Amino acid sequence: MESSTRLGGEVGRLLRQERELRRLTQRDLAMATGIAQTTVARVESGHRGAALPLVERLFAALGRQLVVGVEDIGEDVDRQIAQLATSGIDDRLLDTDVERFRRHIDGISYVFDGPTAALLQGAPVPAPGVHVALLWSEADHITEWLTGRYASRWMDRWQEYRHIPVDPREPYPHRWQTIAGEIHARMCDELPESIDVRHGDRHYPVVPLAELAIADPGVARLLDRHRAGRGGQPAPGRAG
Structure with missing residues (x-):
């Protein structure tokens, strides 16, 4: 997976969301996967492109898997705007x-x-x-x-x-x-x-x-x- 502010941020947001739903800390996830806590933190922050095997390993420890798809450029922004407009x-x-x-x-x-x-x-x-x-x-x-x-x-x-x-x-x-x-x-x-x-x-x-x-x-x-x-x-x- 290449470094990408948008895509990396989306992956990090999803990982953090799934981890918190299970009431796990970053340290808990790091221990479950054998991946350094600092690496978990950097992936969740979206500030570092992570290799796909590493990302899959983190999600697998949470009983989840990523699904890859494509969409028109900007659709993700439109979804965020629509969601924010309701609050x-x-x-x-x-x-x-x-x-x-x-x-x-x-x-x-x-x-x-x-x-x-x-x-x-x-x-x-x-x-x-x-x-x-x-x-x-x-x-x-x-x-x-x-x-x-x-x-x-x-x-x-x-x-x-x-x-x-x-x-x-x-x-x-x-x-x-x-x-x-x-x-x-x-x-x-x-x-x-x-x-x-x-x-x-x-x-x-x-x-x-x-x-x-x-x-x-x-x-x-x-x-x-x-x-x-x-x-x-x-x-x-x-x-x-």
Whole structure:
């Protein structure tokens, strides 16, 4: 099985789901299969392509097997959007790292960006990780904060997180895995203009949805897919 953010993530999600249904820990599954717990964790995180025999071995220990099929590109995204559209914003946030990020962030200026900002404004779009805009002028503080949260950094070449320098000034993607969740950063000289979105007693500074739809092609495509799924109704924040 080749490294693939989408496919690897789907396999990891299914494995974690089946394991938790049986009330097993990653350590339990590792012991049952003779596979290192760290390997089980990496497969479940979707950050490492795993060989098919290894994946089959993990599922077999749970009494399950994978079924391979094909579908049109984007159908999986459409299913996620349709499922998210049936739930409220609080339920949607349960499947993200947004609250964990808010609890851990301290003294760093940020604005929620990308699909995270869209989700916080009510758009039922998939938002893996936490997407934020950060300031270059706070690079030292960001590095210190990441180091204190045991951050590892995403490497496109290997399609996984590795323990390499986390300073945003280093020539690597601004994407980190931390105890505060998975963070995707857009480094800026100035933070983008934001609005304050409230959910209950919680406040979220976010890039306005209309601005996201113009500036972020990925978010624009997600909003268009949502609009298409609503029978051609205009998507939130976009002109019809």
